[in-house]
Structure formats: C-alpha cells, structure tokens
Amino acid sequence: MADGARAEQRQPRIEQRIAARRERVHVLTGAVCNNNCIFCMEEDREGRRVTNSATTDETVQWILEHNPGVEEVCFTSGEPTTNPALPRWIKRTRAAGVPVISVMTNGRALSYERYTAGLVAAGLNRVYVSIHGHEAKLHEGLTRTPGSFAQTVAGIEQVARLRRYGVALHTSTVVTNRNLPHLAPIYRFLRGLGVDQVVFNVMQANGRANTYFEQIFPRYRDIAATFSSFVEEQSRSEPRPMAFLVDIPLCTTGEVPDFNRGYVERYVHFEPARASVPIEPGPVTTLPGLPAGDGLVQLRRADLDEAARLKRDACASCRYDDVCEGVWGNYVRRHGWDEFTPVGRAAT
Template sequence: MSEHLARAVAPQPADAAAALAQPEQLPGATLFARPQAARQLYKLDLKLGFRCNNKCVFCVQGDKRDHVRDLTTEQAFARLDHGRQTCDALLLTGGEITVRSDVPEIIAYARKIGFAQVQIQTNGRRLAYLNYCKALIDAGATEFNPSLHGHVPALHDGLVGAKGAFDQCVRGITNLVALQQTVLTQTVITRQNVTYLPQIARLLVKLKVAQVQFAFVHGLGTAALTWNDTVPRYAQVARFLPVALDIVREAGTSVICEAVPFCFLHGREWAAIEPRLHPTTVYDGNLEIGDYDRYRHEAGKLHGPQCARCTWANVCEGPWREYPERFGWDEFAARSDPLPRDMAGSA
C-alpha cells in the first residue's frame, strides 16, 4: 500500500499506527470499492503479515516489518470467509508467509470454503525442503510464485540480504518442477540486476518454470530508502528487458512484465501484463482495497504530459507515480502508432 493510499484514509497518526499494529478480525476501511457487476474472476490478495527471513533492498513492504503484527490463524480464516463472498482465487503473500507454521492449515481452509486457486507468493527459501513442498501441495496449493532476482548467488543474495538464499530458491524451484507443480517466478528489476536480465532469463528457462515475470521495482518501503542504489532508469531497462523477454519467449515459456510503460516496450507490447490482470481485492493490514485496478489507475500510477497525445494511453497505466516524482518525464515519449486490433477493444 502506498503513502498516497494511506493518506486517503486520513486517520490521526497514532490511530493509524495502532490500527496497523493490531489487525482487526476484518479490514476496518474499504477504499476503491469494487463495482457491483464483477468481471470474470476476482482474486483475493491476502497479506498474512510482514515478517520475513530476507531483508530485500527493494522491498515495497519493508517499512511495515517492525510495526505491523501478523494476522493470527483465526483472523486469516475470518478474512478468507469474507473474501470468499466475492473472490474465487487466492494469493497468499506477506512479508514471507513460509516463516509461519500455519500455512498448510490456512491453505486447506481456503480450499475447503471454495477457493479454486491458491497461489503461494514466497522468496522460495523454505521450498528447498522437499517435505515442506509436499505439505503445501497436500494442503491444496495450486500455484507457486517464488522470486529469483539474480543468476548467480552473489547478485541474488546481495539483493535479498541473506547468504545462501539463491541456492535455496533454485533448489525450491527444482523441487516444485520435479513435483509437476505450476511455477510462476518473479524477478524485480533493479539497478543492481538490470544488465543481467538476459542471464536471469536463461537460468529460469533452464529451470523449466511455467512463467517468468519481470516487475519494475516500486519505490516505496525499503526501496524508497535505497532509491539511489536500487531504482534504475527506464531508458536502461529498455536496453536489456527486451532481450530477456525474447530469450524466454523463444524457448516456448510464458513471459510477462509489470510496471513498464508501453513507450519502452516497442515490439514487445505482448509482454505487458496490466491489460490482462484479473480483477483483484487486497486485504492489507486493516484496509480493504476493493478494486486494485482502480487503485493502480487513480492512486498508484501516473500519466504525464506526453501521455495526453499518446495513442497507447488508454491501455497504458503509466509508471508508479514515485518514479516521475523523482526523475521527471523526460524519458517518456508519446507513441503515434495505432493500437493493435486485439488491444483496441479493451481501450
């Protein structure tokens, strides 16, 4: 959740801190309420807490780690019950959810009450233990979303602040693939790894994952504190990301990118995930973001002066707003080419 969203709630600072520190049984405030006429599949993004066994330099949630309490098992169940009224799919995330002992229990409960899909977002370290992978699968997990941010230990471990994390994550991915699970990886694009995106792509293809996602770093939380070392310029991303996208696609593996505006994706527009995202409701602390699409469009991201004359503006969300607030709009350029027919219908 961004500072812009937090300001929309506008409680007194002490009250806000107390609310976050002691999560209620159900979220206490709803922002960006979802429309009454829901589209195809709604996903619930449930943040179980913000404890973590890594200390990533790019963590968008890093500022919550020390002052926001994790949900109890009972609170997690209550939020699942509430979310299931409108959502069919579930993403369990944090923080790092695998530091909890009750994750199999939470997964099993979610499946029991009717969630058809349960995706586990994780740094992948605990997946290095085969029996733990089997426990999550037996409980009902249907997809796994581990994060790999480097092609060698020095790069990945440096970014996540944990020695040995690379080897554990790679072993975890290998375990899941051997167990014939759906593995959808995430790589956060940072200043430290942007030039190595092609090498990371080759490694992920070699590991035989089902899908690779490259996501531009969101400059909030810890990333706001490490901005100068962590946030790359889009002009640099545009040199290396297309190569990485092509490597994965040519290998026959699904590949997507997030938070990369279309003016930096000439010829690779097919990779942008935003036009294809499932509608999502987010439970974050004591807040419910009913329609995360609206949040991204109205509070999370921005259009600049060039966007007003861009032919792709209606399908492009623009960058996370913190980027132009720091760097300005000089890198961005309006496009004049027409939208492809298959995208024009969603504009």
C-alpha cells in the first residue's frame, strides 16, 4: 500500500471529522466593509452596520466570561479591521486564555506592517484572508474594488512573515463561474506566498449570490469535477495538496480525495436582542446579562441557514444525512435534485 493511501486510512473520514468538530465563537466586529463583493452574503449593509456597531467592550467581555473553555474566538463580519477596538478585543481574548484567536478579513489593512505586527503582539494567532483570484483583474472583478488585490496580497505577505511567531495563515476563495477555471493557478499563487491552507468555499445561495445566481453560481457537479482534476494534477508534485473544498453537499464530491473535503466550522455568535435588524429565521436563545435591557441573542449557523436549506425524503438513506446541512433551496428551485444522489451507508 502506498504511503499516501496509508495516511488516508489513518485520517478520520469526512463525516467523522464533521461530527467531531468543535464550536467556534464569532464576535461581530466590523460595522462596514471596504470591499463590495458581488457574492456577499451580507446584502443588507445597513442592517449589518446597526447590528455590528452594537458590539462593545462589555459585549466582548460578556462573551468571554460566558464561553469558558472555548477553543477559538474569531473576529468577523463586515471587515473587522475597520474597527479600532480590534487590537484591544484581541488582547482581552488572550487574557481570557483562549488558545486560538482569529480574524476573518479581506486582508487589506494587514498590508500595514505595524498594524499587523500589533495584532499579533496582542494575541492574534490565526488569520483567514478572503482572496478570489491570482490576478488583479479576476479578484477585483469579484470584489468590485479597484486596488484591493495589491493590498490583499501585501496583507498576506505581511502575515506570512509573522508565521514564525506561530500565526497560522489560511485563505478563503469563494468559487464562482469566473474563478472556477483557475483553481490551480490560484492555489499555486497562494502557496507561493506562504499560505498554510487554501480553502475554496462554494458560494452560499443567499444574499447577493442569489441575486446574481444566473451569472456567477456554478453547478455543484462542475465544481466537484474541476476541483477533483486540480487535486489529482497537483498531487503529482505535492503528495497532499493543502487545498480544501467546503460548503458543498458531500453527495456531489465523492470523486474528491477525502483529505481535501473540508467543512465549515460550527459557530455561535451573539447579537443584541434589541437590534433593530429583524433576525431571519428564528429560533434564538435570549441571554440576559449585559447592562440593563441589553440582552444578547445567541445564534448558531444552523439557526441562520436551516430554513434556507432543504433535504428530500431520499436523504434519510444517505450515509451523510446526520452531518449534512442540506441543499440551498435557491439552488434546488433552479436546478432540481438530479445532482444529489444519496450515498449508500455501506459504501467505504
């Protein structure tokens, strides 16, 4: 048996990895974003500004005190680096003993050396940078923000220089019709910059991605086939490409090596109960405890997505049923169920 095949056998399979994943706490940090991505999930920018502006020092303290033992706190939503409180909140999180402190960012502000070094000195030790192409034309056609590519690349380079201090560098590339043909050059470009893990996120058929669905949303079967070919080709020069495909129903990715099938972390975030933004859909748990009248609601990814994703009766026979979140209703309504065939439970 080849070494690669033995290693493959030792790793828990994708459904086991998903079942064992831990919950990450998200802190809503950026009231605004300085990119304008065509597929942005957060279409309601004013709603996000109102909700995320409500995160204060007290909110962060409350979250840290009420989530003892959490493994990762991630500062996210909007563009977290636009919030001047970010270094302070990272410092508090480190003081609370959280092992992994991360930020999800477009990386542009990280191009400033002193700023990035300051975040790392405060305790930041994992960075997820969104980048959607290996060239300015491709990336900026999707971010619709001139100049964003050079800054994001410079941000990645700054973080790469700090990896020796224990900072993990991951990227997130949202897969669209435009960049799907370029997975290999995108991967090689990012690995060449020093990225540890290159994640290809399939679009979520919500927000702007639904508005522009016909223009930019690839078929799942095409994504799986293209990714699979890319991994196969890359494996000839790199035994285990550090590329991961996430947010795609597992029944469509059977041809992808199990190692390269990724998953989205479970997460929970908190937002003010009195936020003027309607929360769609429920259910939520109200958590009192902040200054009078400022209770928080706790929202999990499943709370936000469940009503928008569907399964059909046949899914009950699928080996992935327990860990599968279903298929976006907005996708099924356009393309039907033909791509989604339950995978036999006895299959290996």
